[in-house]
Amino acid sequence: MTSIADRPTLPKLIGERVKRREDPRLIQGRATYVDDLKVAGMLHLAFKRSDIAHGKIRSIDIAAAAAMPGVELVITGAQLAEFLAPMPIGTPFPSPAHYAVATDTVRYQGEPVAVVVASDRYLARDAADAIEVEFDPLPAVINLEQAMTGQPTVIHADFPNNLAVPYVPGGTGVDAVAGTVDNTAIDKAFADAEIVISQRMMNHRLAPSAMEPRGVLAHFEPGKEQMTIWSSTQNPHILKTFIAAMTGLSETQVRAIAPEVGGGFGAKINIYGEEYAAAALSKKLGVPLKWVEDRSEAFQATIHGRDILCYIDVAARRDGKVLGLKLKLIADIGAYNMLLTAAIPTLTMLMLNGTYDIPAVRAELTEVFTNKTPTDAYRGAGRPEAAYFVERAMDMLARELGMDPADVRKKNFIQPSQFPYATQMGAVYDSGDYEKALNLALKNANWDGLKAERDRARSEGRLVGLGLAFYVEVCGLGPSASLPTGGWEHAGVTIERGGKITATTGSSPHGQGNETTFAQMLADQFSIPMSDVTILHGDTGVVKQGIGTFGSRSQAVGGTVLMLAGDKVKKKMAKFAAAMMDANENDLVFENGMISVKGSPGTGKSFAEVASYAYVPVPLPAGLEPGLSDEAFWEPENNTYPFGCHIAMLEIDRETGEPKLLKLVAVDDCGTVINPMIVEGQVHGGLAQGIGQAMIEEVVYDEDGQLITGSFMDYAIPRATDFPWFEMDKTVTPTPVNPLGAKGVGEAGTLGSTPCIVNAAVDALSGFGVKHIDMMLRPEKLWNIINGGTA
Amino acid sequence: MSTRVPVTITVNGKVRTAEVEPRLLLVHFLRENLGLTGTHVGCDTSQCGACTIMVDGQSAKSCTIFAVQADGCNLQTIEGLAPEGGLHAMQEGFWEEHGLQCGYCTPGMIMSGVDLLNENPNPSEAEIRKGIDGNFCRCTGYQHIVKAIQYAAKKG
Numbered sequence: 001m002t003s004i005a006d007r008p009t010l011p012k013l014i015g016e017r018v019k020r021r022e023d024p025r026l027i028q029g030r031a032t033y034v035d036d037l038k039v040a041g042m043l044h045l046a047f048k049r050s051d052i053a054h055g056k057i058r059s060i061d062i063a064a065a066a067a068m069p070g071v072e073l074v075i076t077g078a079q080l081a082e083f084l085a086p087m088p089i090g091t092p093f094p095s096p097a098h099y100a101v102a103t104d105t106v107r108y109q110g111e112p113v114a115v116v117v118a119s120d121r122y123l124a125r126d127a128a129d130a131i132e133v134e135f136d137p138l139p140a141v142i143n144l145e146q147a148m149t150g151q152p153t154v155i156h157a158d159f160p161n162n163l164a165v166p167y168v169p170g171g172t173g174v175d176a177v178a179g180t181v182d183n184t185a186i187d188k189a190f191a192d193a194e195i196v197i198s199q200r201m202m203n204h205r206l207a208p209s210a211m212e213p214r215g216v217l218a219h220f221e222p223g224k225e226q227m228t229i230w231s232s233t234q235n236p237h238i239l240k241t242f243i244a245a246m247t248g249l250s251e252t253q254v255r256a257i258a259p260e261v262g263g264g265f266g267a268k269i270n271i272y273g274e275e276y277a278a279a280a281l282s283k284k285l286g287v288p289l290k291w292v293e294d295r296s297e298a299f300q301a302t303i304h305g306r307d308i309l310c311y312i313d314v315a316a317r318r319d320g321k322v323l324g325l326k327l328k329l330i331a332d333i334g335a336y337n338m339l340l341t342a343a344i345p346t347l348t349m350l351m352l353n354g355t356y357d358i359p360a361v362r363a364e365l366t367e368v369f370t371n372k373t374p375t376d377a378y379r380g381a382g383r384p385e386a387a388y389f390v391e392r393a394m395d396m397l398a399r400e401l402g403m404d405p406a407d408v409r410k411k412n413f414i415q416p417s418q419f420p421y422a423t424q425m426g427a428v429y430d431s432g433d434y435e436k437a438l439n440l441a442l443k444n445a446n447w448d449g450l451k452a453e454r455d456r457a458r459s460e461g462r463l464v465g466l467g468l469a470f471y472v473e474v475c476g477l478g479p480s481a482s483l484p485t486g487g488w489e490h491a492g493v494t495i496e497r498g499g500k501i502t503a504t505t506g507s508s509p510h511g512q513g514n515e516t517t518f519a520q521m522l523a524d525q526f527s528i529p530m531s532d533v534t535i536l537h538g539d540t541g542v543v544k545q546g547i548g549t550f551g552s553r554s555q556a557v558g559g560t561v562l563m564l565a566g567d568k569v570k571k572k573m574a575k576f577a578a579a580m581m582d583a584n585e586n587d588l589v590f591e592n593g594m595i596s597v598k599g600s601p602g603t604g605k606s607f608a609e610v611a612s613y614a615y616v617p618v619p620l621p622a623g624l625e626p627g628l629s630d631e632a633f634w635e636p637e638n639n640t641y642p643f644g645c646h647i648a649m650l651e652i653d654r655e656t657g658e659p660k661l662l663k664l665v666a667v668d669d670c671g672t673v674i675n676p677m678i679v680e681g682q683v684h685g686g687l688a689q690g691i692g693q694a695m696i697e698e699v700v701y702d703e704d705g706q707l708i709t710g711s712f713m714d715y716a717i718p719r720a721t722d723f724p725w726f727e728m729d730k731t732v733t734p735t736p737v738n739p740l741g742a743k744g745v746g747e748a749g750t751l752g753s754t755p756c757i758v759n760a761a762v763d764a765l766s767g768f769g770v771k772h773i774d775m776m777l778r779p780e781k782l783w784n785i786i787n788g789g790t791a
Numbered sequence: 792m793s794t795r796v797p798v799t800i801t802v803n804g805k806v807r808t809a810e811v812e813p814r815l816l817l818v819h820f821l822r823e824n825l826g827l828t829g830t831h832v833g834c835d836t837s838q839c840g841a842c843t844i845m846v847d848g849q850s851a852k853s854c855t856i857f858a859v860q861a862d863g864c865n866l867q868t869i870e871g872l873a874p875e876g877g878l879h880a881m882q883e884g885f886w887e888e889h890g891l892q893c894g895y896c897t898p899g900m901i902m903s904g905v906d907l908l909n910e911n912p913n914p915s916e917a918e919i920r921k922g923i924d925g926n927f928c929r930c931t932g933y934q935h936i937v938k939a940i941q942y943a944a945k946k947g
Contacts, residue, residue, distance in 0.1 A: 265929070713836050731793055
């Protein structure tokens with residue numbers, strides 16, 4: 001037996017900057033993404049897509065395509081619909097039928113109308129191009145506020161005025177259950193106001209643009225009657241459930257695998273028509289079928305994000321105290337409801353209180369169909385929109401009152417003593433110390449020094465501006481009441497005979513590094529080397545149950561349940577060790593790979609010895625089953641509410657109107673941090689996407705519904721040259737919602753960055769009398785303001 | 792489509808011969824014909840750089856080159872960057888500095904980083920940012936990639 005003296009003391013890993021174990025395969029080009037997979041007999045799919053935004057399908061001529069050698073099948077949407085029902089959604093709102101492939105009408109440019117199955121990818125594309133489709137065009141519904149009046153036409157017959165979700169009220173005085181609205185409090189706020197600020201703001205449409213496009217490989221094996229489906233997805237278990245339902249199989253017949261997934265950002269939560277079509281056609285033909293999206297298709301047929309219009313009114317006193325907020329939100333959701341489409345703007349509603357103790361907040365939400373690609377969850381999913389609207393409004397108030405933007409926020413912050421804090425919008429914020437994070441950001445940025453620098457630059461004629469924003473977001477999604485799929489997560493922990501651990505997680509990381517952070521946790525929990533822990537994920541054949549990775553929930557929910565599963569096994573292991581050592585299990589400690597009696601180091605058994613005994617338990621201790629394996633389900637009682645403060649300095653070129661970001665300071669509080677390096681990377685990525693939205697990214701359609709930004713030549717993904725060095729810091733306010741204290745961080749960066757940059761741009765151009773500038777900050781827009789025009 | 796053209800291309804030190812369609816993209820030749828799937832396709836307009844490899848010692852986007860154009864060329868892909876079992880300093884840098892998250896852009900980004908240091912062994916932060924300007928990463932915000940390349944530069 002090894003004595004403790006011979007063993008190196010294991011470092012505590014939680015909170016440490018541990019290098020990622022995912023990386024060796026990724027940096028050597030040895031990882032396996034969907035497009036890297038080949039199955040014997042595999043054929044390829046290609047989709048013929050509509051090149052118009054709205055129209056009736058008059059005819060589809062597949063003859064030329066079907067006659068091409070190597071083409072196995074050409075099938076139209078109407079033919080596919082004979083054995084593939086309309087796609088299910090995950091929200092309770094009424095929804096028009098949405099087929100995987102359009103049957104008689106197309107409603108956005110890029111909607112599929114026919115599918116080709118061919119022996120080779122190039123050939124499948126050739127054949128799709130050879131399909132002739134004739135349309136009777138209908139007017140394209142593109143302008144959001146026109147669409148709400150039913151103009152120029154109605155897209156779905158059962159949805160008058162194109163209203164997908166008509167006028168849902170929320171907030172102070174709204175009793176959703178009783179269906180009553182009491183205006184007393186909100187009217188009083190505006191009656192008492194010494195100042196009212198009103199503004200129309202657009203939070204525009206974005207393309208998520210994960211670097212790996214979507215892809216699917218569906219393999220139905222006749223005789224075995226089993227379907228294996230590999231997909232570039234964030235949630236293989238949800239995929240399994242939906243694919244089973246749509247192909248008439250039971251969940252026991254479907255195995256869904258998310259292999260290496262090259263980013264998702266919310267866009268890969270959905271189960272898309274191409275996945276259903278691949279599964280249904282594989283089942284019909286009995287062959288494996290692969291489809292991989294090209295980038296042009298991704299811009300048209302992968303969900304878009306954001307696209308919410310807001311009318312906001314702020315009622316305040318002249319000392320900066322906000323008395324009330326009124327908001328009208330109008331979401332342009334595109335042509336159809338996807339999995340969570342209708343729910344995303346409700347998250348905007350939920351977060352309209354911001355970080356402020358406001359006596360009355362009233363909002364009204366309308367969701368509108370247009371002839372554009374459907375929207376759904378994109379990094380932040382509803383919350384960046386809320387943070388943007390509220391933080392722009394707070395900044396407008398500060399400017400109007402001549403107050404420092406930091407002081408207006410401090411004047412209204414929810415105080416640490418007020419948590420848990422029930423907002424007017426129905427959220428219960430778990431924990432927070434907002435002023436602490438704000439003060440740290442001000443200190444790190446040298447706020448007063450920056451103001452002096454800005455003023456100096458201005459005196460030289462340069463257009464330099466400073467912007468500050470404070471955000472709160474809702475993360476760690478559950479509980480089940482808040483998620484149609486269930487708000488729990490699942491984990492399994494097995495201690496193998498040799499004393500190594502295999503753990504499974506229902507979280508399905510695609511860049512978040514949970515193989516590393518989860519291994520850090522288990523290594524600490526059992527006090528064994530991290531190299532002895534293996535984390536498996538992404539395969540429903542291996543991971544029994546799961547929900548998936550979205551809503552910044554992996555660490556807060558997936559991490560917690562993993563720890564709980566670990567606890568169960570640890571307790572059982574202690575019983576075996578106690579039997580071996582004739583000790584009381586409650587007196588045992590797990591330390592440096594040993595299990596020993598507290599206070600008697602060197603007397604214990606090694607982790608491996610106890611594990612071996614558990615699998616060959618001679619004698620079997622009374623009341624114990626052999627083996628060391630257990631699992632857990634867990635859902636939180638509440639969401640978590642991380643927060644933070646971002647500060648930007650920006651300069652606008654007086655000659656060209658081009659904005660340049662000079663400085664970005666971020667302080668984020670995501671509660672307990674497992675791996676600070678990974679958390680920093682998550683914030684960086686969120687910042688990049690938020691800065692991208694504010695400055696260079698925008699999905700643009702023309703009036704006919706043609707997608708103008710249909711490739712990376714026209715849609716500007718930020719490059720390395722677009723960013724300054726991000727200056728990062730954190731405060732740590734653990735959540736009481738889960739035992740880890742972790743809140744989640746994946747989306748945080750997208751929340752503070754957009755308002756702080758627009759606030760900075762407005763500050764830079766304040767000399768021209770401008771009060772608001774809609775994103776993105778196009779140089780021509782800024783140039784117009786500089787030259788006496790309007791934004 | 793039926794016309795096939797013979798090519799001889801050296802990839803990671805091995806001479807490969809094949810008969811290919813003239814329209815076959817080099818990236819597909821690498822991925823489909825040779826099974827070297829470390830080189831990725833992220834767009835179809837030569838913007839994203841996920842397909843970046845070395846062609847005769849210079850970085851190039853392999854989605855913009857037909858396989859027939861590479862006839863007689865000497866290619867290096869991510870799989871051949873370091874000797875079997877070892878890591879190139881640039882790969883080490885990406886691992887040490889958390890220069891990747893989902894990893895999809897990473898092989899191309901690494902090849903661009905290698906090319907950058909070949910031309911400028913001691914680049915400034917601005918030169919690094921400029922040097923990887925043709926490679927998109929949607930996960931990292933590039934800051935840790937800059938650090939990764941600085942790490943490799945320091946290591947020499």
